[in-house]
Amino acid sequence: MKKPLVIITGASSGFGAEMAKQFNADNYPLLLLGRRVEKINALPLNFDQVLVKAVDVTNLEQFQAAVAEGEKAFGKADLLINNAGVMLLGNVWKQDASEWQTMMDTNVIGVLNGMKTVMQSMMDRHHGTIINISSIAGRKTFGNHAAYAASKFGVHALSETVREELSSHNVRVLVMAPGAAETELLTHVTDQDAADTYESWKASMGGVTLDPIYVAKTVKYMYELPQEVSIREVLIAATSQDA
Ligand code: NDP
Numbered sequence: 510m511k512k513p514l515v516i517i518t519g520a521s522s523g524f525g526a527e528m529a530k531q532f533n534a535d536n537y538p539l540l541l542l543g544r545r546v547e548k549i550n551a552l553p554l555n556f557d558q559v560l561v562k563a564v565d566v567t568n569l570e571q572f573q574a575a576v577a578e579g580e581k582a583f584g585k586a587d588l589l590i591n592n593a594g595v596m597l598l599g600n601v602w603k604q605d606a607s608e609w610q611t612m613m614d615t616n617v618i619g620v621l622n623g624m625k626t627v628m629q630s631m632m633d634r635h636h637g638t639i640i641n642i643s644s645i646a647g648r649k650t651f652g653n654h655a656a657y658a659a660s661k662f663g664v665h666a667l668s669e670t671v672r673e674e675l676s677s678h679n680v681r682v683l684v685m686a687p688g689a690a691e692t693e694l695l696t697h698v699t700d701q702d703a704a705d706t707y708e709s710w711k712a713s714m715g716g717v718t719l720d721p722i723y724v725a726k727t728v729k730y731m732y733e734l735p736q737e738v739s740i741r742e743v744l745i746a747a748t749s750q751d752a
Contacts, residue, residue: 512535512536512537512538513537513538513583513585513587514538514579514580514583514584514585514586514587515532515537515538515539515540515586515587515590516539516540516542516579516588516589516590516627517529517532517539517540517542518542518543518564518589518590518591518593518619519542519543519566519593519594520541520542520543520549520561521544521548521549522692522693523690523692523693523721524592524642524721524724525541525543525590525592526548526552526721527722527724527725528590528592528724528725528729529541529549529552529559530725531726531728532729533554533555533559535729536558538559538583538584539559540559540560540562540575540576540578540579540583541559541560541561541562542561542564542566542572542575542593543563543564544563544565546561546562558583560582562579566591566593566618566620566622566623567614567615567618567619567622568622569622569626572622572623572626573626576626576627585630586627586630586631587631587637587638588637588638588640588732589623589624589627589639589640590640590642590728591619591620591624591639591640591641591642592642593615593619594615594619594642594644594694595611595616595694596612596654596694596695596697596698597611597612597657597697597698597700598653598654598695598698598700598703598704598706598707599653599656599698599699599703600653600700600703601655603700604656608656608699609656612657612659613656613659613660613663615660616657616663617663617664617667620641620664620668621667623639624639624667624671624682628671628675628680631678632675632678635678635679635680636679636680637680638680638681638682638683638732639668639671639680639681639683640683640684640685640728640731640732641664641667641668641682641683641684642684642685642686643661643664643665643684643685643686644657644686644688645687645688645746645752646658646661647662647663647664647665647684647686648662648665648744649752651752652706653700653703653706653707661686664684665684665686668682668683668684669682669684672739672741679737681736681739683740683742683743684741684742684743685724685731685742685743686742686743686744686745687724687745688718688719688744688746688747688750689710689711689719689746689750690719690720690721690747691718691720692721695707695708710752713751714747714749714750714751717749718747719745719747723745727743727745731743
């Protein structure tokens with residue numbers, strides 16, 4: 510049977526790239542979004558049913574145009590994974606305000622943009638799933654994470670609100686909140702002390718973090734359960750993660 514369209518934001522690295530591989534291996538048509546399309550195009554995928562589009566998730570018009578193209582090619586989207594995100598660690602008294610803005614724009618507005626783009630059609634069809642990638646830092650606080658945690662607590666709050674609103678439309682809104690994993694996320698931190706503190710914390714847990722493949726497999730499992738089953742929220746971390 511022909512599978513429905515899956516949209517993944519931030520597919521150029523980390524969790525997004527791993528989710529693209531998992532869904533691609535199972536023959537889902539994919540719309541893969543990110544700013545660095547050359548990295549998406551270099552992924553080890555079968556590109557027969559893959560459309561790659563350069564989208565900055567903070568730009569609603571770009572997002573909508575890409576989804577319209579994807580849906581023209583593969584039919585209506587049944588799953589949107591709002592995965593794109595940035596983590597810029599630092600103390601509020603030292604951090605440049607532009608870093609807070611980048612996190613709020615990407616991690617919160619980007620998710621809202623994605624939801625707005627696909628929601629009405631899912632509501633009309635009484636079918637569809639939105640999975641927002643948050644973080645354990647969206648459930649509990651960590652030093653150096655003030656603005657990042659604020660953005661990820663925001664993802665939980667907006668997801669739960671919309672989940673309640675869309676429940677009567679048979680549309681699922683789910684949250685995946687991972688712990689520390691080895692991706693490019695930390696490479697964007699500009700505060701060296703904050704980056705070093707994070708690395709020391711990981712080293713204190715034996716240096717073993719969560720393999721992104723388990724996040725990808727869990728997201729796919731959440732999606733593939735029957736539409737009437739909603740795993741509202743998953744917190745997943747390496748067993749050795751202490752916080
Ligand atoms: P990566 O840095 O490896 O990936 C982040 C992805 O987001 C990239 O593909 C990047 O693509 C994309 N992205 C960033 N900004 C934008 C933007 N404005 N528009 C479009 N795409 C954007 O990190 P992860 O894979 O770790 O991060 C994925 C998600 O997982 C994030 O939401 C992150 O907060 C969350 N997370 C990560 C954890 C970890 O320890 N790694 C733990 C908990 C949550 P490009 O630059 O090409 O646009």
